[in-house]
Amino acid sequence: ALVSMVELLDKAQKGKYAVGAFNCNNMEIVQAIVAAAEAEKAPVIIQASQGAIKYAGIEYITTLTKLAAEKASVPIALHLDHGTSFAQVMQCARHGFSSVMIDGSKHPLEDNIALTNKVIEAVRHLGISVEAELGKIGGTEDDITVSEREALFTDPEEAEYFVQKTQVDALAIAIGTAHGQYKGTPKLDFDRLTQIRERVSTPLVLHGSSGVPEDALREAISRGVCKVNIDTNIREAFVFAARQALEGNPKEIDPRKMLGPAREAATKIIQEKIRIFGSVGKA
Numbered sequence: 001a002l003v004s005m006v007e008l009l010d011k012a013q014k015g016k017y018a019v020g021a022f023n024c025n026n027m028e029i030v031q032a033i034v035a036a037a038e039a040e041k042a043p044v045i046i047q048a049s050q051g052a053i054k055y056a057g058i059e060y061i062t063t064l065t066k067l068a069a070e071k072a073s074v075p076i077a078l079h080l081d082h083g084t085s086f087a088q089v090m091q092c093a094r095h096g097f098s099s100v101m102i103d104g105s106k107h108p109l110e111d112n113i114a115l116t117n118k119v120i121e122a123v124r125h126l127g128i129s130v131e132a133e134l135g136k137i138g139g140t141e142d143d144i145t146v147s148e149r150e151a152l153f154t155d156p157e158e159a160e161y162f163v164q165k166t167q168v169d170a171l172a173i174a175i176g177t178a179h180g181q182y183k184g185t186p187k188l189d190f191d192r193l194t195q196i197r198e199r200v201s202t203p204l205v206l207h208g209s210s211g212v213p214e215d216a217l218r219e220a221i222s223r224g225v226c227k228v229n230i231d232t233n234i235r236e237a238f239v240f241a242a243r244q245a246l247e248g249n250p251k252e253i254d255p256r257k258m259l260g261p262a263r264e265a266a267t268k269i270i271q272e273k274i275r276i277f278g279s280v281g282k283a
């Protein structure tokens with residue numbers, strides 16, 4: 001069933017587990033997310049980025065994901081990932097997303113607060129939940145040093161202020177993760193996470209979670225993260241399986257022989273993540 005994200009995250013926060021938020025770009029990945037959630041009897045968040053919407057088209061993304069959510073026996077939220085403009089958020093609201101992220105992290109603090117509040121005022125009365133970002137998460141490919149990245153981490157006092165001013169439903173924080181494939185092993189600032197949690201009761205979101213070691217994910221969840229975003233690990237599994245299928249049979253011309261194994265590989269990695277997040281059986 002299609003549900004609001006707040007409902008899923010409130011339960012997760014009380015139960016000390018995290019809900020997996022998995023990025024989709026096409027039918028096979030939507031099906032993989034739902035199949036994994038059903039197999040593990042887990043609540044799940046299907047999210048689409050602006051890039052995914054541009055690739056597939058908003059009608060295709062919302063039709064596929066809404067169908068998946070409505071047919072599923074587990075609760076599913078449909079979430080816009082890293083929305084950066086008010087117009088984009090409103091387009092998703094009109095098309096039936098149950099949740100949106102407005103990522104104003106590149107703006108100065110007061111502008112981020114104003115943009116977040118503008119979105120909240122426009123969509124909360126529709127039952128749509130809102131995630132914001134404070135601190136800059138960035139990408140693994142950003143050409144910056146460790147200390148330059150640390151300077152972009154979320155400040156706990158600022159987090160308290162941000163939440164007081166916005167009453168946002170979920171807050172993405174920068175504590176050492178980045179989007180994409182890591183070169184080494186990411187080191188998370190757990191003390192900072194705990195300091196944020198002590199000041200803020202809002203559900204906290206960990207982005208850039210692909211490639212974060214299992215024990216670090218568990219530690220982050222035990223310290224209060226209750227939404228964990230995964231994209232890159234799905235891409236890796238999907239493309240690796242598709243490539244293997246093609247290389248194993250270079251004369252193959254049936255796309256299903258490539259996309260079927262890719263979908264299965266994506267399902268498997270998503271199930272593994274759901275188990276790490278502790279959301280098995282929480283549907």
Ligand code: G3H
Nearest residue numbers: 023049051052082179231
């Ligand atoms: O946060 C970024 C997600 O992995 C989505 O990436 O913008 O390439 O779709 P994308």
Ligand code: 13P
Nearest residue numbers: 180207208210229231232
């Ligand atoms: P990864 O691609 O690093 O898993 O990050 C996903 C994410 O944070 C989507 O918002």
Ligand code: ZN
Nearest residue numbers: 179207208229
């Ligand atoms: Zn992200």
